[in-house]
Amino acid sequence: MATTTYIPPFETRTRVVIEPERTDELPRRHVARRRPSGLPAPVACAGSAEPTLHGARLTRRGRVVVAFAWLLLLVAGVLAFVRPWEGGEGAGAGSAVVTTVEVRGGDTLWELATDVAPTADPRETVAAIMELNGLSSAGDIQPGDLLKLPASR
Numbered sequence: 299m300a301t302t303t304y305i306p307p308f309e310t311r312t313r314v315v316i317e318p319e320r321t322d323e324l325p326r327r328h329v330a331r332r333r334p335s336g337l338p339a340p341v342a343c344a345g346s347a348e349p350t351l352h353g354a355r356l357t358r359r360g361r362v363v364v365a366f367a368w369l370l371l372l373v374a375g376v377l378a379f380v381r382p383w384e385g386g387e388g389a390g391a392g393s394a395v396v397t398t399v400e401v402r403g404g405d406t407l408w409e410l411a412t413d414v415a416p417t418a419d420p421r422e423t424v425a426a427i428m429e430l431n432g433l434s435s436a437g438d439i440q441p442g443d444l445l446k447l448p449a450s451r
Contacts, residue, residue: 403441430445430448
C-alpha cells in the first residue's frame with residue numbers, strides 16, 4: 299500500500315507526492331507501553347502461601363484463634379446438656395441428703411413440703427417426697443409413719 303505525504307511548499311499550491319511502500323520494514327502496530335527497564339518487575343514472594351479452596355489464608359495466630367473459638371463452642375454445647383451445676387437428677391441423686399420425719403395426726407404432705415423447703419414450689423417438693431417414699435397418692439400417709447424428706451433446696 300502506498301502512503302501519501304503532503305509537502306507544503308513555499309508556493310501557493312500544494313504538491314502531492316506518492317511514495318511506494320517499503321517492504322523491508324514490518325508495519326508498525328500499536329504496542330502497549332512497556333515498563334521502564336529501571337523498575338523491577340513484581341515477583342511472587344517465596345513465603346507466600348498457596349490460596350486454599352475457599353480463598354482464605356490464615357496465619358498461625360489466626361489458626362489458634364479459630365481453634366480456640368471452636369473449642370469454646372464445643373464446651374458451651376456440652377455444658378448446655380450436662381449442666382453439672384444443677385443437683386438432684388442424674389448421678390448425684392443417690393448422694394442427696396435426706397431427713398426422716400414421723401407423721402403426726404393432722405399432718406399433710408403439703409405442710410411437710412413447706413416446712414422442708416419454704417422457698418421452693420410445694421408441688422415439686424410433694425412430688426419428691428412421694429417418689430422417695432414410694433407413695434401413689436398423698437392420702438397414703440398415716441400418723442406414726444416415717445417419711446423420708448429431701449434436704450431443703
